Amino acid sequence: MIDLLSTPFMQRALIAAFLTGLAAPAVGTYLVQRRLALMGDGIGHVAVTGVALGLVTGASPTWTAVAVAVVGAFLMELIRERGHTNGDVALALLFYGGLAGGVLITGLDGQSTAPLQRYLFGSILTIAPGDVLVTMGLAAVVIVLCVGLAPQLFAVAQDEEFARVAGLSTRAYNILVAVVAAVSVTVAMRTVGLLLVSALMVVPVATAQQVTRSFRTTLALAMGLGVAASLGGVLVSALVSYRADVAPGPAIVLTSLTGFLLAWPVGLLLRQRRRRAAPFAGVVPPEHLTTEHPHEHGEECGHRAVQHGDHLDYVHDGHRHAAHEKHYDEH
């Protein structure tokens, strides 16, 4: 195991996985906030055409993918902003156009689709040293923009009209998010592959929101979970590599989904607890419905105490008992 980890290709894979895991959920948080969770998927499909162009022309598939993905993201944002086409229909048009274009272009050159496969499902273990440097540079740009401009991006996605009256150029920020999403798709292309990239953008965010209540903690936790899933997936695929051929991309996505499955019941419990502890609204009824009660409510009695105006109600088999002089009132 230690031998495997010290090999250069494994170290490159771990660096790429770490950066991808950090960058993809960072921009994914803003996509989920705008309810555009599948936008990453759309850009991924468009990028297939870019990769094919690179493979056919002999240019670097990474850079042609960046270029085509940025153009695609720009188009999606324009179609969304103009609002004439339904947002998800616009996405679908680009989805299929991109994927079909990629496969068609690869075929034109008489090539097999095998090289394209490496980009569709990721092939983190074949990353060249030069690719790692490009990945590092692009990931750094994505992370700096997503974290550094968090207040502005948050405001624009939360309430676009308010942001405009606050003097922000909302169109510029919307396009920025689309372009950053395109860049992080190409960053993640070698690790998880274009067809699975959206999972690394969305699943850590969905997992984080199970337990968080604020945007900042969601963003930070999603980035942490993304790193854990990426590194975990690469290690899993390396560990089993002696017995079976497990591609790192699907391993990363399944690790991430496992995290969600574990967090989901925790989130349910947390929400339930918060709801039960939330203060009762409404005014105290003027009439006194006195009630018999066999024991004295207090910290030790085991009944849930919930704030109700200026006093506590003890929740008790579907009743709410409030102390009043020597007896309890039904509230």
Place this chain on the structure above:
Amino acid sequence: MLSDPVRLLDGGVAIEGRPILRGIDLTVHSGEFVALMGANGSGKSTLVRALTGLRDLTSGSLSLFGTPLEQFHDWHRVGFVPQRSGAGSGVPASVWEVVASGRLTHRRLFRPLSRDDRRAIGEALEVVGLTDLARLGVSTLSGGQQQRVLIARALAGEPDLFFLDEPTAGVDLPNQQALADTLAVLSGRGATIVLVAHELGPMAPLVHRAVVMRDGRKAYDGAPLADHEVHDPAFGEPHTHHHHAGRRDHAHAPHVAGPFEGRRP
């Protein structure tokens, strides 16, 4: 005065070629509390969107604080409270975070919050009475509380001029009273307030001047009116319940009403 917070001359708005607002002159003086009223579809929300620059004017000219809108950059002097939207965001956001976004007009890019920013956010939360709920998710609050969050967000920017678009729509009476108390504090500090409302409710005593919109034009501009006067048929609102109720009341006797006479005592 040249530096009036709002000065709209012969303003018109057309949406996709359809004239919505026509020939509107509106000047709001410093420190004034103006209620923009009218029926649904009368253009009052469109007017406020034009005044905040969200809708382009198709005719006329608008200046804010004496600067034509095209050259206006002092957005920190303007606070906007939009209509509460039904759809929340896809990621949880705390009350504090939403209110903090009101400081963006004062913040530079890539800079953390200053001590001054934190003080303004804390004060804004205190004025609307949500200090204790600051750490909660916005989506877990009631409608009235969410409306107060939006007001706190505008307050955090410490503006001189507030635009509020129907802050009391769908808000129960105790929360309307809380809103009115907040607006009373602002007005008392000398802020200029433009409030869009269908009915004033507890905010009625605060209003200095009422502007009533009818079918995209200004139908009345003057002393505050009671809610039922705004819906008087003299302002051309033939389809409200008041009209039908009135007709039933007077089924057996012809009724002649003066333009400002209330339909019902």
